[in-house]
Amino acid sequence: MHRSTATDHGTAAAPLPERADVVIIGGGVLGASIAFHLAEAGVTGVLLLERDRPAAGSSGKPIGGVRAQFSDPLNIRIGRRSLEAWRAFGERPGADIGFESAGYLFLLGDDAELALFEEGVAAQNALGVPSRITGPAEAAALCPYLDPDSIVAAAHCPTDGYALPGAAVTGYLRAAVRRGAAVRTHCPVTAIDTEGGALEAVRTPRGTVRTTTVICCAGAWSAEVGAMAGVRLPVTPLRRQIAFTGPLDAPPPRIPFTLDFTSTAYFHNDGAGGLLLGMSDPRQEPGFGREFSREWLAPFREAAGRRAPALADMPVAHGWAGLYETTPDNNALIGEAADVPRFLYATGFSGHGFLQAPAVGELVRDLYLRREPFLDIGPLAATRFDGRAADAAEGSAGRGSPGRGGARPEAHII
Structure with missing residues (x-):
């Protein structure tokens, strides 16, 4: 018989069934x-x-992004099918999850990134996802924080968005x-x-x-x-963090879930009159730590300064830390x-x-x-x-x- 144990992290009083299918x-x-x-x-x-x-x-996580903008057919199909279910969640299974079709906007910094996303958009369109490549001016119209001179193009899908996990x-x-x-x-x-x-x-x-x-x-x-x-x-566990500006004096416009492909910095509305900020910190070591630390904001601000300068010095009111479950x-x-x-x-x-x-x-x-x-x-x-x-x-x-x-x-x- 194979038997392994794990650490006991606490109990509660409700009884368990003797067996389950x-x-x-x-x-x-x-x-x-x-x-x-x-x-x-x-x-x-x-x-x-x-x-x-x-x-x-x-x-x-306070807010979770939902999208079908992936590069391969398998994940595009999973993303699209899930999006359909998220939109219909109020009817099945029946709950308000705050779904917002704000769209996703990927910011592309050079021609190599553009070529990569053109290929991805073609694969998405072939599977019914209405994504497209936009020019810098149109991207800035969708997200006024963006400096259009800092990108060569963007990839946008209006049916993507976010909800409350x-x-x-x-x-x-x-x-x-x-x-x-x-x-x-x-x-x-x-x-x-x-x-x-x-x-x-x-x-x-x-x-x-x-x-x-x-x-x-x-x-x-x-x-x-x-x-x-x-x-x-x-x-492998890997800590990821997000931060919130809190309500801003001038409420932000409704913007897409905006991501800089080069740096992985991203931002979008937080639903409470402010912005949510995030980034994959390349310095983060694997582990189970889930404490929030402001250290990752330094590379975020550097990246934001290149793409959305108004965000580079935006104050942060509070934050959240969780774990990604990564594979090789x-x-x-x-x-x-x-x-x-x-x-x-x-x-x-x-x-x-x-x-x-x-x-x-x-x-x-x-x-x-x-x-x-x-x-x-x-x-x-x-x-x-x-x-x-x-x-x-x-x-x-x-x-x-x-x-x-x-x-x-x-x-x-x-």
């Missing part, structure tokens, strides 16, 4: 979406376990519970028992639940959860473990988990039910990293794998 580990937006899609499909005995509270990890998690979970799913919070999984490669049970400080199916949606902690069952999930090629892991049948996983989204959550809920539902999904998720299997170095995996990302790494770097921005 499906145990979902992780109460973020991916776990919530999967619980909803399974329960909606009539799957009984669905139990979601969350070590803290729902959306306590990366899904607790916490509200989405709550909406999914409430709908899942209405359909018969069970949710237990403050209930960390401390061990997963297997016998002869078959799942037998999950253990928690509140008791043991016998099950033959586990779905890992543990985000940055997924490698630890996978190891409990003897499954390798190459996920910055593509998600979705599939079923090769050596542990019915250990399913949906993790490693490298910053795209929220925007892809509705479609991923469908995909994992169909994987569990063993029915044909709306697209082939074979390229997202964790086994793509078996027996080869991470750099080799990344280098192949544009050749038959989803293509968000290596040859298609624009997908790493958010």
